Amino acid sequence: MARSLLLPPPGEFPYTRGIHQSMYRGRLWTMRQFSGFSTPAETNRRYRYLLDQGQTGISVAFDLPTLMGYDADHELAHGEVGKCGAPVSSLADVEALFEAIPLDKVSVSMTINSPAAVIWAMYLAVAENQRADTSRLSGTLQNDILKEYIAQKEFIFPPQPSMRLVTDTIEFATRRTPRFNPISISGYHIREAGSTAVQELAFTLRDGIEYVEWALERGLAVDEFAPRLSFFFNAHSDFFEEIAKYRAARRLWACLMRDRFGAHDERSWKLRFHAQTAGCSLTWQQPYNNVVRTSLQAMAAVLGGAQSLHTNSLDEAWALPGERAATLALRTQQVIAFETGVAAVPDPFGGSEYLERLTGDLEAGARDYIRAIDGMGGMIAAIEKGFPQGEIARASFEFQQKIEKGEAVVVGVNRYRVDGERAIETLRIDQSAEDTQIEKLRLLRKTRNNGEVERTLNLLRRAAAGSAIPVSAPDLSSRNLMLPLLDAVRSYATLGEICGALREVFGTYQERPNI
Amino acid sequence: MKTFPIRVLVAKPGLDGHDRGARIIARALRDAGMEVIYTGLRQTPEMIVNAALQEDVQVIGLSILSGAHNAIVPRVLELLREKDMAGVKVIVGGIIPDEDARELERQGVTAVFQPGASLETIVSAVRQAAEHSNTPAAK
Numbered sequence: 001m002a003r004s005l006l007l008p009p010p011g012e013f014p015y016t017r018g019i020h021q022s023m024y025r026g027r028l029w030t031m032r033q034f035s036g037f038s039t040p041a042e043t044n045r046r047y048r049y050l051l052d053q054g055q056t057g058i059s060v061a062f063d064l065p066t067l068m069g070y071d072a073d074h075e076l077a078h079g080e081v082g083k084c085g086a087p088v089s090s091l092a093d094v095e096a097l098f099e100a101i102p103l104d105k106v107s108v109s110m111t112i113n114s115p116a117a118v119i120w121a122m123y124l125a126v127a128e129n130q131r132a133d134t135s136r137l138s139g140t141l142q143n144d145i146l147k148e149y150i151a152q153k154e155f156i157f158p159p160q161p162s163m164r165l166v167t168d169t170i171e172f173a174t175r176r177t178p179r180f181n182p183i184s185i186s187g188y189h190i191r192e193a194g195s196t197a198v199q200e201l202a203f204t205l206r207d208g209i210e211y212v213e214w215a216l217e218r219g220l221a222v223d224e225f226a227p228r229l230s231f232f233f234n235a236h237s238d239f240f241e242e243i244a245k246y247r248a249a250r251r252l253w254a255c256l257m258r259d260r261f262g263a264h265d266e267r268s269w270k271l272r273f274h275a276q277t278a279g280c281s282l283t284w285q286q287p288y289n290n291v292v293r294t295s296l297q298a299m300a301a302v303l304g305g306a307q308s309l310h311t312n313s314l315d316e317a318w319a320l321p322g323e324r325a326a327t328l329a330l331r332t333q334q335v336i337a338f339e340t341g342v343a344a345v346p347d348p349f350g351g352s353e354y355l356e357r358l359t360g361d362l363e364a365g366a367r368d369y370i371r372a373i374d375g376m377g378g379m380i381a382a383i384e385k386g387f388p389q390g391e392i393a394r395a396s397f398e399f400q401q402k403i404e405k406g407e408a409v410v411v412g413v414n415r416y417r418v419d420g421e422r423a424i425e426t427l428r429i430d431q432s433a434e435d436t437q438i439e440k441l442r443l444l445r446k447t448r449n450n451g452e453v454e455r456t457l458n459l460l461r462r463a464a465a466g467s468a469i470p471v472s473a474p475d476l477s478s479r480n481l482m483l484p485l486l487d488a489v490r491s492y493a494t495l496g497e498i499c500g501a502l503r504e505v506f507g508t509y510q511e512r513p514n515i
Numbered sequence: 516m517k518t519f520p521i522r523v524l525v526a527k528p529g530l531d532g533h534d535r536g537a538r539i540i541a542r543a544l545r546d547a548g549m550e551v552i553y554t555g556l557r558q559t560p561e562m563i564v565n566a567a568l569q570e571d572v573q574v575i576g577l578s579i580l581s582g583a584h585n586a587i588v589p590r591v592l593e594l595l596r597e598k599d600m601a602g603v604k605v606i607v608g609g610i611i612p613d614e615d616a617r618e619l620e621r622q623g624v625t626a627v628f629q630p631g632a633s634l635e636t637i638v639s640a641v642r643q644a645a646e647h648s649n650t651p652a653a654k
Binding site: 065068070077079080084148152153154155192194280283284317318319320393396397400410413414423426428510513514515 | 531532539542556582583585
């Protein structure tokens with residue numbers, strides 16, 4: 001077969017070589033550094049600093065209590081407030097987070113999953129207050145609950161009501177915020193949990209299939225919402241395998257959308273993705289080596305055609321990034337973009353015997369997994385059986401064994417080790433962040449209209465339990481929870497109160513612990 | 516003399532769900548012949564100490580990556596003392612800065628393992644801790 005048949009040029013179906021004909025000659029990738037820590041005000045200062053330094057989009061990291069739907073003053077939040085990200089307990093915190101950042105101009109990505117619909121409602125309410133035109137808002141909500149059950153384990157509710165919330169946001173975005181990506185279907189965390197590249201590819205795309213099926217079930221037409229599905233992959237260390245993974249992902253998704261779901265709009269066929277370099281590859285030992293690892297991983301993401309990129313900081317095996325380390329990470333992308341010349345040509349390795357074979361192998365391996373999960377009755381059934389979780393646990397243990405035996409080399413850890421290394425400067429989040437947030441929350445609960453809070457929470461409970469929503473709008477299904485959520489956040493009901501109301505109705509999810 | 520296998524509780528306290536490390540350690544300890552009880556995610560110090568009591572373990576391994584160790588670990592030590600279980604040894608693994616590691620050891624933690632520690636080192640530390648534990652099972 002002639003190679004030209006196998007390999008259409010960039011911008012043509014199935015987009016193996018890239019989704020745009022001109023790729024980065026037309027537009028560079030978005031440089032989007034994930035950050036958040038301490039308090040919303042402190043985080044806002046870092047965002048404005050990064051924007052001044054040439055970053056082109058914001059990416060919000062939330063702390064663990066926020067990710068789990070607890071307020072800063074909840075007993076389980078003790079010791080965790082502001083540690084892994086910015087704490088958000090109410091609309092007041094989101095107001096502080098985006099202070100003086102025009103949301104109709106700066107695109108915002110939010111890494112939040114179980115309570116994604118609530119946090120997104122807070123973002124939308126801040127945009128309203130800024131008098132931003134909602135149809136112009138751009139950004140991405142991670143909102144990928146399936147990979148939480150599979151890998152990252154930040155789940156609150158059981159799969160069915162969680163999928164309902166995700167579908168509510170997809171429907172709302174389709175009707176009201178056409179430039180916003182309501183979901184970022186993520187392989188990143190699957191890989192960080194120890195999966196292989198094939199597993200990352202397969203489970204991510206199979207999750208994507210699940211979301212499409214739920215949105216279709218809701219009554220949306222595939223070409224209405226599919227163009228706004230976005231993806232998020234890891235950029236790991238095996239250089240060519242990673243480039244091949246992105247190419248295989250595009251080809252596989254394009255075929256799935258056209259052939260399995262009958263999408264006609266070519267925007268539905270195009271897989272757009274964000275990439276982040278592999279946090280799990282960073283070492284505590286000899287941390288400056290991490291700059292080199294990150295550069296090479298970022299290069300693979302760029303050669304693989306990423307639409308946006310986060311490069312990790314050298315100190316991330318130690319702590320959240322300090323300002324100097326975060327700046328160096330951003331500079332790494334800028335050097336790749338403006339000094340190396342790689343942005344001038346799309347898919348430069350396309351056509352190489354080796355890369356094409358790798359791409360084909362990854363695609364075939366992913367298709368096998370997808371077929372197996374289809375056979376189990378879909379991803380939720382597979383998760384309930386523990387299938388993807390078990391596959392990942394096995395892969396991660398095997399990889400660790402290889403490190404132990406020296407079959408896999410980690411420079412500075414199991415080879416070329418030095419003794420008596422000196423600690424590097426790191427960011428420390430002290431207890432005062434927690435105290436500040438708790439005090440802010442105490443004042444909020446005293447000064448807001450608590451009657452209004454009760455009223456909106458009751459409406460939300462009833463809507464979650466299945467009542468049609470009284471204020472329903474003609475463009476949304478009558479049980480879409482986004483409108484009651486918007487009312488609740490506008491009344492300054494807290495994240496913990498809102499998630500608490502939903503917990504009462506939906507119940508919570510517990511994982512069976514197994515080794 | 517009949518010897519009993521070492522019993523160890525592997526626990527993941529706090530809100531963090533990143534359990535890759537905890538699960539690898541649990542499996543490595545089991546492969547080394549120990550009886551391993553893995554608590555699963557989001558255990559409070561109270562739940563962990565209760566499980567250690569119920570399961571009659573000699574060693575508790577705590578995996579903490581979120582930076583909450585200074586709030587969680589001292590509470591586990593305190594509860595062990597309150598319940599007359601100070602003979603149970605506590606080992607911590609995770610992202611623990613040097614100065615915090617020294618402080619936790621001063622408070623009574625047997626060993627702290629930072630990223631990059633080998634499974635072999637960890638397994639032998641658990642074995643050693645079990646030998647020095649002072650619990651009914653060890654007597």
